[in-house]
Amino acid sequence: xxxxxxxxxxxxxxxxxxxxxxxxxxxxxxxxxxxxxxxxxxxxxxxxxxxxxxxxxxxxxxxxxxxxxxxxxxxxxxxxxxxxxxxxxxxxxxxxxxxxxxxxxxxxxxxxxxxxxxxxxxxxxxxxxxxxxxxxxxxxxxxxxxxxxxxxxxxxxxxxxxxxxxxxxxxxxxxxxxxxxxxxxxxxxxxxxxxxxxxxxxxxxxxxxxxxxxxxxxxx
Amino acid sequence: xxxxxxxxxxxxxxxxxxxxxxxxxxxxxxxxxxxxxxxxxxxxxxxxxxxxxxxxxxxxxxxxxxxxxxxxxxxxxxxxxxxxxxxxxxxxxxxxxxxxxxxxxxxxxxxxxxxxxxxxxxxxxxxxxxxxxxxxxxxxxxxxxxxxxxxxxxxxxxxxxxxxxxxxxxxxxxxxxxxxxxxxxxxxxxxxxxxxxxxxxxxxxxxxxxxxxxxxxxxxxx
Numbered sequence: 001x002x003x004x005x006x007x008x009x010x011x012x013x014x015x016x017x018x019x020x021x022x023x024x025x026x027x028x029x030x031x032x033x034x035x036x037x038x039x040x041x042x043x044x045x046x047x048x049x050x051x052x053x054x055x056x057x058x059x060x061x062x063x064x065x066x067x068x069x070x071x072x073x074x075x076x077x078x079x080x081x082x083x084x085x086x087x088x089x090x091x092x093x094x095x096x097x098x099x100x101x102x103x104x105x106x107x108x109x110x111x112x113x114x115x116x117x118x119x120x121x122x123x124x125x126x127x128x129x130x131x132x133x134x135x136x137x138x139x140x141x142x143x144x145x146x147x148x149x150x151x152x153x154x155x156x157x158x159x160x161x162x163x164x165x166x167x168x169x170x171x172x173x174x175x176x177x178x179x180x181x182x183x184x185x186x187x188x189x190x191x192x193x194x195x196x197x198x199x200x201x202x203x204x205x206x207x208x209x210x211x212x213x214x215x216x217x218x219x220x
Numbered sequence: 221x222x223x224x225x226x227x228x229x230x231x232x233x234x235x236x237x238x239x240x241x242x243x244x245x246x247x248x249x250x251x252x253x254x255x256x257x258x259x260x261x262x263x264x265x266x267x268x269x270x271x272x273x274x275x276x277x278x279x280x281x282x283x284x285x286x287x288x289x290x291x292x293x294x295x296x297x298x299x300x301x302x303x304x305x306x307x308x309x310x311x312x313x314x315x316x317x318x319x320x321x322x323x324x325x326x327x328x329x330x331x332x333x334x335x336x337x338x339x340x341x342x343x344x345x346x347x348x349x350x351x352x353x354x355x356x357x358x359x360x361x362x363x364x365x366x367x368x369x370x371x372x373x374x375x376x377x378x379x380x381x382x383x384x385x386x387x388x389x390x391x392x393x394x395x396x397x398x399x400x401x402x403x404x405x406x407x408x409x410x411x412x413x414x415x416x417x418x419x420x421x422x423x424x425x426x427x428x429x430x431x432x433x434x435x436x437x438x439x440x441x442x
Contacts, residue, residue, distance in 0.1 A: 065376075065422030066415045067383035070394060074415070077407035155286075162288035166387055173291050186298025194287040194295060201286035 005185045009192055012179045019175030020196050026092055026171065027158045033093070034100020034157070035150070041101055042108025043134065060102045068163050071095050076167045092164035100157055107149045111142035148212035155204045158197065172196050230409050233400050240396025241417045247314060247392055248379045248421075254318025255378065256371075259325025266330060277326070284323035289381050292316050297388045313385035321378045328374060332367035333359060365436060372429040379421050393417045 041060070045053050063071060075098075076091040086094065115138050123133040165174035176193035180186055230237075265277035284292070293316040300307060307315075336359050344354040386395040397414030401407040 061422070061426075062415075062419070065380075065426075066418045067380040067394065069383045069386070070397075070411060070415055070418065073407070074411050077401070078411060081408055159288035162290040163384070165290070173288065173294070176291065176294060180294070180298045184298075184302065186295060186300070186302055190291055190295035190299060194283075194291050197288060197291060198283065198286045202282065205282075205286060 002188075005183060005188055008183050009179060009185070009189055012175075012183075015170075015175045015178065016172070016192065016196070019170055019172040022170055023158065023161055023172040023197075024200070026089070026096060026164065026169070027154065027161045029093055030096035030100050030161070031154050031157055033097040035104055037097065037101035038104025039108055041105025042112060045105055045109035046112035056105070060105055063099055063102045064106075068095070068099060068160050069166060071099065072164055072167055088164075088167050088169045091167060092161070092169050096157060096161055096164065099160065100153065103153055103156070104150065107146050107153065108142065111146035111149075112138055114145050115141045144215060148208045148215060151204055151208040151211060155201045155208070158201055158204075162197075225412065226406060226409050229400060229404055229406055230413050233396075233410075233413070236396045236399055237393070237413050237417065240391065240393040240414075241420075243391060243396075244379065244382055244393040244417070245421070247310070247317070247382045247385065247390070248375070250314045251317030251321060251378050251382065252375055254314060255321035255325050255374075258318055258322025259329055262322060262326035263329040263333070266326065267333065281323040281326050284320055285327075289316065289320045290384055290387070292320055293384055293388060309385070309388045309390045313382070313388060313390045317378060317382060317385075320381065321374055324374050324377070325371065328370045329363070329367055332363040332370075335366055336362055368436070369429050369433050372425055372432070376422060376425050379425070380418065383418070 041056060044056050045060075047053060072091065072095045075086065075095040076088070079086055079091070079094075119137055119141065120133060123137040128136065161171060162173040165171050165177065168174070170178075172193055176189050180189045183189060262277045262280055265273050266281070268274065293313070296312050296316050297309070300312065340358055340362075341354055344358045349357065382392060383394040385392055386398070389395070393414055397410035397417075400410035400413065
């Protein structure tokens, strides 16, 4: 019985593989876009302009304070009402990148604030412009502090991308959902799906931990 | 685009939204209790010396942390009936939430305990305190203090995660908002009402965490 169903589930390997590809593509694309915006967010949040920083803080809180599922629905249903038609994939990328940007923004801001104040003062005293201070002194040090969290953030993105299946995007979770309609073996189907996620996320979690330990050694 | 928000419809559905809000509240509360129980248990197993008891606890935490909640939820939702276990969707949801957050709670508690410098334990030993006295008087008071803020942080995640239960047709805040979308073809109104409900809970928990750590911060340790 087990082998009968296992064979049927494995017969769906093209769907599973396609779903896995979608999960990876969606998370990677959102990580890249989210990191680009997130770094800008972080610099503003840690920067001198208090009002700008506060306004951005409210924006970030709006997305940190609501479920990702609701955000996906908002992008998918509200933007069309404002005249912007998005495919499910585009909606997924927009929602996931935005979430990534909000979380990465806070991580980068914390990293920048963790760089000792004397570093900025020394850079200022050597006559660097604010852009040079950021590029040559502050950001390289902040980057070392935030790298483990960024890897951890990627794991969260991969897991959050499963929620996008709710608007019908064929990712790994949706693939499982489709297969379970014709092979009624929930444990085996979603065990397989879970294994797919595990094989990607588990090494990344370890990498994040290793980077964290190495970072602590470097700081001592 | 929010200028055209139909507030009359939102007010009309206020009772449904309120019911959904309350459901989310108590689903989260139940999930929190389950998660804390599982978290304490898994952490206790993970830090004790017997390997064969440690392995399952570590495996539990790793598997949960490396897979999405939605896949875990579907695993139980589609899987349990095949084992002859037929439970109401709401209970399946609470079990999934507890299992999921429990793994993160275990990690939080574990790192709280491990953050106590070894020298303090040794100091306790040399003053002649027993294991239980060292735990009760030295380790746990500090460890629990260090744990409160991240536990509240995880509770915020738990409240937001409970929205996924709407996908297995549990009626809570997200599902209640969808009523407006389905009955009246007004997705915007429903989603705005839903989002506001979650933001209330988010800000309540966030300011609780802030107030707590302002009052109880240990000198020299966040």
